[in-house]
Amino acid sequence: MRSFIPVLLILVFGILPFELAGGTTKPFPIYVTVVMHNEDPPTNPDFTEDKETYLRWRDALVEFARLLHRYEAGFDWQSEWCFLAAAAMYDVGEVVANTGGKNVVRYLRDLGVSIDPHSHERSYNYADVAELIRRLGVEPSQVVGGFLWWPPDNPQGWEKFREPVQGRMFPGATWTGRILWGAGTAGHKGPDLLASGVWRPRDRYRFITHDPESPLLYVGSWRRTTMQAGGLFELVELAQKGELDPEGMYTVSIFVPQGLLVKDDFVERFAEEVLRPVAELAEEGLVRWATLPEIAEIWTNEYGSRPTIYIPAEQRELIESLFPEEPTQDGSESRTGGVQEFRDVVYRTVDGVSLTLDIYLPRTSGSHPAVLLVHGGGWHGGDKRSFAAYGRILAREGFAAFSVNYRLAPQFHYPAALEDLRCAVKWIREHAADLRIDPSRIAALGSSAGGHLVALLGTAPEGIGDCGDPTISSRVQAVIALFGPMDLLDAVGSTGEEAVEGFLGASAAEAPELWREASPITWVSPDDPSFLLIHGRDDQLVPFSQSVEMADALRQAGVEAVLLIVPGAGHGFHNRLDTPQARQALEAILNFLAQTFSSTPPRH
Structure with a gap:
């Protein structure tokens, strides 16, 4: 029988060393x-x-x-x-x-x-x-x-x-x-x-x-x-x-x-x-x-x-949060660090593709707000596991987290990804009672292309990319967008133009209206949820002006919009939680979620 020895994280202090031959004490050399x-x-x-x-x-x-x-x-x-x-x-x-x-x-x-x-x-x-x-x-x-x-x-x-x-x-x-x-x-x-x-x-x-x-x-x-x-x-x-x-x-x-x-x-x-x-x-x-x-x-x-x-x-x-001690695959349950996990849970099957999400639940009692986590990857790549650390951190803070995979370009074009996210939100609401979730308090958090998708989820009418039971809402009550493109037409002539074209299935010259439709800034309106926009000042892939312009548009519409521009941070800095820039972003996210879901009446 195979035996697995859990990770030996030495957290004990005051261990008494003892003598080695020659007078040197262990753990030397x-x-x-x-x-x-x-x-x-x-x-x-x-x-x-x-x-x-x-x-x-x-x-x-x-x-x-x-x-x-x-x-x-x-x-x-x-x-x-x-x-x-x-x-x-x-x-x-x-x-x-x-x-x-x-x-x-x-x-x-x-x-x-x-x-x-x-x-x-x-x-x-x-x-x-x-x-x-x-x-x-x-x-x-x-x-x-x-x-x-x-x-x-x-x-x-x-x-x-x-x-x-x-x-x-x-x-x-x-x-x-x-x-x-x-x-x-x-x-x-x-x-x-x-x-x-x-x-x-x-x-x-x-x-x-x-x-x-x-x-x-x-x-x-x-x-x-x-x-x-x-x-x-x-x-x-x-x-x-x-x-x-x-x-x-x-x-x-x-x-x-x-x-x-x-x-x-x-x-x-x-x-x-x-x-x-x-x-x-x-x-x-x-x-x-x-x-x-x-x-x-x-x-x-x-x-x-x-x-x-x-x-x-x-x-x-x-x-520890990236690598829990016990395996959690095929929907099996794991408990680690006060977090209950389920991996690779199917939330939708479409076009012959089984779409899955990973679930991170608090061990505490009561009904918890939920956070949908949407990975980046230029709409062409990426995986839900890149948000594993965030999922566990959020669950320890009292939020149920759902890290989701969605259909990718170039095999699937817009609005396929948006449709999948709407289905994921509906799936969360359908299973709210079983998972101890408050269906009136759901946020969406995404990075890069995922930041674009959660912003679109928060602003675009539900008729765009809708799926599933029309009696269940796919609206979210808060959006956290990390360095995502908000106006896709601004990508024309940049290094990101090819990725956008592959995502949409048409160039800006061929379909300018499609590019506008898929841009979150197009749909800003007074009934949008609260936004937190985070961007690195040194981002060379998506200019931080994208988040600045989005925040301005939301505020002009009367929507609460918090903007954090992080000095010294480039694109994709959020996952390196051993850096001060990533920790600053994480602290802003936790504060925003706590304030939005504790002091603000939920939007439906």
Whole structure:
């Protein structure tokens, strides 16, 4: 029988450490690694087309590796395809004079560096990068050098590494990963995991639940910073205060983008501010250098594969809400953190498509206001699970939350998505008694394209995109729109024009009236519900003027409209709840809902 060990979130304080051989107390030593990435073009230069730049980066890498070797530092070099391809092209003759006649990858390997593939899989996938390493005479490690962990159903899908991966550019090549590192999000704009420790993630929905039978283990990176030694000094202090489990194995990655090596004074500063202080900690027995494969071996042989998952305090609630301990699939019930959950509940079947929603209910008694959560994705993508954290937070605050999937373009055009949202609202009202919901207090909250759809739901006449029982209202009593486009015609000539055209099924030139009809600002009227509009001032995709103009139009019509422009925030900032911008938005949302549903008579 499979046994699943729930996430080990170390929340206990005052743990008494005890003596190790040599006088050092557990949980020391903390295991630390320098991890380096180079990237594919255009993030980094195209080294295959620029030999001079390649040679400059190569020489800097060689000197840095020698520096780390002198300090006996663990070093994982994680390379994308382009630098490897350039090494195959240029590492001959005089170029290899400073590496003993070896190409740079062989030279690093012989210094004890772990050679790990790294890939964003835009062209070359992980197996392809591994094959490039082999062609340079080195067997790559089994480390997956960075992957997308959130949202769980992202296109990369880390669970594929459970089996050998076949090459895309080299179809005959295969590579098997066994060690995951660097759980991140696309563009690092979401909740990158900052945990320390080692464990075997159960699956993509239960990443922080240890499953001893999983073939993949994860090595936590902790803060993953550069000049602060990846947060190592902070973790050492926490251990000295007795706030870490003395039986746990703790890990830190000092992340160094390879491009920093060619910056003036970086290497000297790194030696002074990072390597020397870490060396002092190592001499005291508080720190032990190790590569990621060495950490995996130590975890197995010295710690008996005992899982440790330590998440920093400021990220703990967010990560717990993203990944509850118990599975909730196919409508099964889960209770976690005071929240009752049901996943993948079918609320409508149309055009052969079963549309589902996830439900997050408060455990408290009484009748609760409801919030419909509508994901973004340019009307062409996205998934309801991207609002899982919001669903759980709202439920803990006393609101029943419903995160909904809807039909997407280009297969389905407007008003299909709006119709689905109206059906979802009606479904909530139909099941209000069973779910302990007040049907007179329903809000809609959406981001980006979802922000557009909830604004349209709040303003457009019910006859547009209506569905289901005409005796049940699809009106909502409050709208929260995050950085959504309010006047679609403003997208003409912008980078968003193509997405709008795909959503509507016609260009603005072909159907200007359709573009106006699908614009929330067109339908503003005095009987609209209260609005909260939130937008990042630095949004480069949807200008914040869209929310400003919508707020002005609502106020001119006599509708309550709260506008929050968040300095320093771009598009899609709301889900990164470890940032002050996202926390400011969340606080505004909770305050708006509390005020709207406690002090304002409901609109029907």
